[in-house]
Every structure is written in C-alpha cells, then in structure tokens.
Amino acid sequence: MPHIAVIPGDGIGVDVTREAVKVMAAVRDSRLPLTWDEFDYGADKYLATGITLPDEEIANFRDNYDAVFIGAVGDPRVPDMTHARDILLGLRFKLDLYVNYRPCHLLDASLCPLKNKSITDVQFTVFRENTEGLYAGTGGILKKGTPDEVAIQTSVNTRKGVERIIRYSFEFARHKGLTKVTMTDKSNAMRFEGDLWQRTFYEVAAEYPDIEANHWFIDALLMQMVKRPEQFEVIVTCNMFGDIVTDMGAQLCGGLGLAASGNIHPGRTSLFEPVHGSAPKYAGKDVANPLAAILTVGIMLETLGYPEWNPKLEDIVRQMIRSGNVPKDMGGKLGTAATGDFVCRALQFGG
Ligand code: NAD
Ligand code: IPM
Ligand code: MN
Numbered sequence: 243m244p245h246i247a248v249i250p251g252d253g254i255g256v257d258v259t260r261e262a263v264k265v266m267a268a269v270r271d272s273r274l275p276l277t278w279d280e281f282d283y284g285a286d287k288y289l290a291t292g293i294t295l296p297d298e299e300i301a302n303f304r305d306n307y308d309a310v311f312i313g314a315v316g317d318p319r320v321p322d323m324t325h326a327r328d329i330l331l332g333l334r335f336k337l338d339l340y341v342n343y344r345p346c347h348l349l350d351a352s353l354c355p356l357k358n359k360s361i362t363d364v365q366f367t368v369f370r371e372n373t374e375g376l377y378a379g380t381g382g383i384l385k386k387g388t389p390d391e392v393a394i395q396t397s398v399n400t401r402k403g404v405e406r407i408i409r410y411s412f413e414f415a416r417h418k419g420l421t422k423v424t425m426t427d428k429s430n431a432m433r434f435e436g437d438l439w440q441r442t443f444y445e446v447a448a449e450y451p452d453i454e455a456n457h458w459f460i461d462a463l464l465m466q467m468v469k470r471p472e473q474f475e476v477i478v479t480c481n482m483f484g485d486i487v488t489d490m491g492a493q494l495c496g497g498l499g500l501a502a503s504g505n506i507h508p509g510r511t512s513l514f515e516p517v518h519g520s521a522p523k524y525a526g527k528d529v530a531n532p533l534a535a536i537l538t539v540g541i542m543l544e545t546l547g548y549p550e551w552n553p554k555l556e557d558i559v560r561q562m563i564r565s566g567n568v569p570k571d572m573g574g575k576l577g578t579a580a581t582g583d584f585v586c587r588a589l590q591f592g593g
Pocket of ligand 3: 517
C-alpha cells in the first residue's frame with residue numbers, strides 16, 4: 243500500500259498540490275489503497291523557524307514512505323533560495339535520486355507552438371543527471387563585495403554518476419522498444435567533462451547494438467528540438483543542460499502547466515514534482531494549472547508499480563483539451579480547483 247509524504251511547498255506549489263491530493267483521494271476511492279501525510283516545509287516555516295528540511299526528516303521519508311510528492315519551492319522573501327535549495331536539491335542529493343525523468347509527450351497537436359506538428363512529432367523523454375554536474379555545490383566565493391571578488395562553481399562529473407544515467411537511458415529505450423538515444427553535451431568547449439561523457443556514452447552504447455547512439459552539442463540540440471523534434475526519442479544529459487532542455491521540451495508540449503517529472507533512484511523512495519516552480523505572482527489566485535501536478539501523480543504511481551493510472555490520467559487530460567475544459571494558461575477558463583474537480587469526476591466515471 244503506497245504511503246506518500248506530501249510537501250505542498252510555496253506559491254502555486256500549494257495550489258496545485260491541493261488538486262494533486264484530491265486526485266490521490268479519487269484514486270484511493272477507486273480501488274488503490276493510498277495514504278499520505280502532509281509536511282509544511284517551505285518559505286513560511288523557514289522564515290518563522292530557520293528550519294529548511296532536517297536530515298532526520300529525509301531519513302524518515304526514506305525509511306517510512308514509498309515516495310515524496312512536492313508542489314514547488316521558491317519565495318521572493320528568500321532571495322538567496324536557501325530553503326528551496328535545501329529542500330529540493332537536498333532531497334535529490336541525499337536520497338541519491340540520480341534519474342530526473344522528464345517526459346515531453348505532446349498530448350494534443352493544438353498545444354504545440356511549432357507549425358504543422360502532429361502528436362507523433364513530439365514524443366521524447368529527457369533523462370537529466372540529477373546528483374552532480376554544476377549542481378554539486380562545489381566552489382566558493384573569495385573577497386566577496388570587493389572589486390577583486392571571485393566566484394567559482396565547479397562541475398563535478400564522476401564515471402559512476404555519468405555511467406548510471408546513460409545506462410538507465412539505454413535500458414529505458416530497450417524496455418520501451420525505442421530505437422535511439424541522444425546524448426547532448428558541450429564537449430567542444432568543455433574538454434574534461436566532455437571527454438568523460440563522450441567516452442562513457444559510446445562505451446555503454448556498444449552494449450546496446452539494437453539502439454542507435456546519437457550526439458548533438460547542446461546549442462545545436464536546442465535548435466533541432468525546434469526544427470525537427472520528431473528525430474528525438476530519448477535524450478540524456480547533465481544536470482544543468484537537462485534543466486534547460488526540459489523547460490523548452492515542456493513548451494513544445496503546451497507549457498509548464500502540463501509538464502510532469504520524477505526524481506528517481508530505482509527501488510528506493512523517490513521524489514515526484516511538476517517541472518514548474520512556485521510562480522509567486524499566481525499564488526492563491528485559483529489560476530495555476532494543476533495538470534502538471536496531477537500528471538505527476540500518474541508518474542509517481544507508475545514508478546511505484548501501478549502503471550494503469552498514468553495513461554488513465556493522460557487520457558482524461560486529452561479529453562479535457564479536446565473539449566476546451568482547460569485552465570487559463572492553456573486557453574480555457576477553468577480555475578485551479580475546478581480543473582482538479584474535473585479530473586476527479588472523470589476518474590470516478592471512467593475509473
Ligand atoms: P515558474 O515555473 O515558477 O514560473 C514561470 C512562468 O511559467 C510563470 O510566471 C507562469 O507564467 C508559468 N507557469 C509555471 N507553472 C505554471 C502553472 N502551473 N500554471 C500556470 N502557469 C504556470 O518559474 P520561475 O518564475 O523562474 O520561478 C519562480 C520560483 O520557483 C523561483 O523561486 C524558482 O527558483 C522556483 N522554482 C522551483 C522549482 C521547483 O520547486 N521544482 C522549479 C522551478 C523554479
Ligand atoms: C527544476 C528547477 C530547479 C532546478 C531549481 C528550482 C533549483 O528549475 O526542477 O527544474 O534547477 O533543478
Ligand atoms: Mn527547471
């Protein structure tokens with residue numbers, strides 16, 4: 243019986259998580275026993291107590307929960323992002339969630355901003371390395387606030403870290419019957435990490451002769467994503483480029499309001515979140531699109547071994563798009579709560 247730790251977080255994270263939890267309740271009521279506890283980590287707690295996310299709580303999640311669901315973190319009252327980094331990157335790093343799984347699947351052609359693209363043209367999955375790279379937090383600042391100030395941020399790439407995300411991408415491709423994995427980097431300029439990524443990619447690829455191994459430099463890849471997205475099936479890349487590629491991938495599929503993701507360590511307690519942030523200007527106004535959070539529930543259940551819910555939720559969203567029952571960012575009129583209610587009603591009918 244899946245037991246979930248839910249962190250609504252900040253801004254619209256709170257709004258969209260409320261709807262995701264409604265959907266969890268609808269899933270529970272239609273046959274899948276599912277339980278959850280809510281945790282109030284976020285900017286309010288940090289500003290009131292100085293607490294971000296204690297290590298003991300991360301251990302609690304790891305030992306007593308099957309998954310963690312988070313809305314979003316980030317608040318203008320904390321401009322240095324201390325709590326958001328501790329919570330989000332803390333969970334990703336301390337739970338060693340090395341796979342950032344970000345599918346970019348166009349659900350309806352009308353959502354794609356590119357000319358003359360059909361659903362089948364935008365159906366790729368991005369695997370972002372999620373525990374190292376420029377996010378590793380190595381570096382420092384020297385002579386801060388003086389004219390001689392120096393800031394250093396180092397990209398950490400280990401053979402183990404690079405290999406496991408590349409291998410996961412090939413395994414995913416094989417499992418799904420896909421034919422191509424594309425690695426993207428900036429090895430023409432970043433010699434050392436580029437060398438490690440290139441060698442590792444082609445060494446692992448040699449173990450998968452049934453799958454084509456393909457490469458683009460990141461600048462060219464972004465151009466190709468706009469020009470000919472149909473060429474991509476699986477994209478694997480480092481932490482920073484994966485962050486950038488997936489916001490653009492989200493836009494090709496209708497925007498951040500729809501983009502769902504998982505931060506996964508296979509077999510361990512993993513973290514699930516919409517790709518978007520806390521969009522503070524929309525917080526509490528019943529305008530945020532909760533569909534990314536709701537589709538994230540689908541990815542979470544799929545990862546936990548209940549694969550039937552993800553396609554069911556995707557189907558419901560597809561029907562909503564076709565009938566024009568969508569939130570404002572997708573050109574419709576539904577508020578945040580009404581969107582969640584719509585999905586729950588559809589689950590009760592069809593579930
Ligand atoms: P953002 O994703 O919060 O918002 C960017 C824009 O995208 C919004 O202004 C809005 O127009 C649109 N948008 C995003 N999600 C939407 C939704 N569900 N419904 C409707 N429109 C939506 O990115 P940002 O403005 O760069 O960041 C705001 C804060 O969120 C920052 O503090 C940032 O660090 C943080 N952030 C957190 C996460 C996370 O917790 N996973 C992810 C990204 C950004
Ligand atoms: C994301 C976000 C985070 C990231 C931020 C909030 C640190 O943009 O999940 O895509 O860069 O990973
Ligand atoms: Mn991002």
